Amino acid sequence: MRPKESYLGSRESERDRKTESDRNMGLRKATESATETLLEDLIERAGGCAVIDGGLATQLEKHGADINDPLYSALCLIKNPELVQRVHFEYLEAGADILLTSSYQATIPGFLSKGLSIEEAEMLLHKSVVLALEARDKFWAVTQKIPDHNYNRALVAASIGSYGAYLADGSEYSGCYGPDMTLDKLKDFHRRRLQVLVEAGPDLLAFETIPNKLEAQACVELLDEEKVQISSWICFSSVDGEHAPSGENFKECLDIINNSDKVKAVGINCAPPQFMESLICKFKEFTEKPIVVYPNSGETWDGRAKRWLPSECFDDDKFELFATRWHDSGAKLIGGCCRTTPFTIRAISKVLKGKS
Numbered sequence: 256m257r258p259k260e261s262y263l264g265s266r267e268s269e270r271d272r273k274t275e276s277d278r279n280m281g282l283r284k285a286t287e288s289a290t291e292t293l294l295e296d297l298i299e300r301a302g303g304c305a306v307i308d309g310g311l312a313t314q315l316e317k318h319g320a321d322i323n324d325p326l327y328s329a330l331c332l333i334k335n336p337e338l339v340q341r342v343h344f345e346y347l348e349a350g351a352d353i354l355l356t357s358s359y360q361a362t363i364p365g366f367l368s369k370g371l372s373i374e375e376a377e378m379l380l381h382k383s384v385v386l387a388l389e390a391r392d393k394f395w396a397v398t399q400k401i402p403d404h405n406y407n408r409a410l411v412a413a414s415i416g417s418y419g420a421y422l423a424d425g426s427e428y429s430g431c432y433g434p435d436m437t438l439d440k441l442k443d444f445h446r447r448r449l450q451v452l453v454e455a456g457p458d459l460l461a462f463e464t465i466p467n468k469l470e471a472q473a474c475v476e477l478l479d480e481e482k483v484q485i486s487s488w489i490c491f492s493s494v495d496g497e498h499a500p501s502g503e504n505f506k507e508c509l510d511i512i513n514n515s516d517k518v519k520a521v522g523i524n525c526a527p528p529q530f531m532e533s534l535i536c537k538f539k540e541f542t543e544k545p546i547v548v549y550p551n552s553g554e555t556w557d558g559r560a561k562r563w564l565p566s567e568c569f570d571d572d573k574f575e576l577f578a579t580r581w582h583d584s585g586a587k588l589i590g591g592c593c594r595t596t597p598f599t600i601r602a603i604s605k606v607l608k609g610k611s
Contacts, residue, residue, distance in 0.1 A: 294519050298545065303587070305353060306604045307412075307547070308346035308590055309590060310551075310591060313595065325360070333379065339386050340389065343387050347391065347409060352410065354409055356386070357414070358448075362444075364421065364444075365421055366379060380448060381451055387457070395408050411458050413459070415463065418432060418436075419464070426466065428464075429500050430499060438473055442473045442477050445474065449477060462474045464525050465490065468499065468501070474518075475489075475517075478517040479515075487519065489518050492524065493523055493526045509521060519544065520546065521545075523538075524549045532580055534548070535586050548590075549591055549592045553594075571601075574603055579607070582607060
């Protein structure tokens with residue numbers, strides 16, 4: 256028989272553990288509730304439509320960065336992280352409410368191919384979030400001191416490019432991953448990068464240029480498996496303005512996402528601007544989640560030749576005009592993707608929020 260003191264001590268320890276467990280559960284629920292409302296609160300503060308930043312790689316190149324590489328803009332995480340932060344500042348000054356990190360094409364296999372270790376690769380992924388968070392916090396510290404400013408405290412969304420973006424062969428615009436691709440392989444590809452980015456502390460996750468239903472399902476299931484507590488959005492690309500690049504109907508893709516309570520918004524990125532209005536209307540038929548659109552400039556990317564092909568290019572004035580129409584059609588988050596600049600984002604912000 257155990258001594259009475261030992262028994263009582265055991266009961267007290269058990270009570271303490273239960274109390275601590277309940278406290279931790281309460282903290283987790285409070286944290287989950289707070290993160291779930293971040294995006295909704297931002298949209299409300301922005302007057303019903305928040306502004307996403309624009310093309311990171313485009314602006315890096317304007318400042319002289321050479322990113323002709325499979326890592327694309329993520330190469331600057333190695334060579335010139337200060338420039339990445341400078342571009343984040345430029346988009347904040349232009350009126351962006353959401354910064355996307357420089358991790359779109361940053362993957363552990365991609366960094367390993369450059370001769371880096373796994374530890375170095377994970378450090379660079381972490382750095383992509385820290386650079387954006389620091390830019391946001393420094394900008395906001397200064398902005399708060401300006402009387403009657405019109406800026407919102409921006410959110411940082413960790414960018415997670417599709418598997419096709421890692422391949423750097425244009426398959427994010429075709430959805431053709433080959434007959435051997437499986438759901439489990441896609442989840443395994445994304446898993447560790449997702450874990451590292453979440454650990455770095457972004458406000459949101461942004462899955463970008465998803466080209467097919469299989470990868471959308473992989474993203475949704477991975478968020479559940481990893482018990483991710485921060486909100487996400489999933490954006491598809493489109494090459495015809497009607498379907499996902501794989502040719503699949505968007506309803507099939509959105510049916511998967513609609514069942515997720517972790518994906519808070521859905522939409523289209525890096526598709527031509529002229530597709531946006533009809534796609535917003537199409538998405539509204541299939542989902543009640545907020546709709547995100549951030550198109551490219553209208554030029555076409557040749558993934559094999561690694562160059563932009565001339566096409567109908569929308570200038571900043573056209574973005575200003577069309578941003579109003581996209582908002583009126585139902586978009587709640589609007590920005591720019593490849594070949595757009597801070598001037599583009601300033602034009603969008605001006606028309607949506609009346610900034611000068």
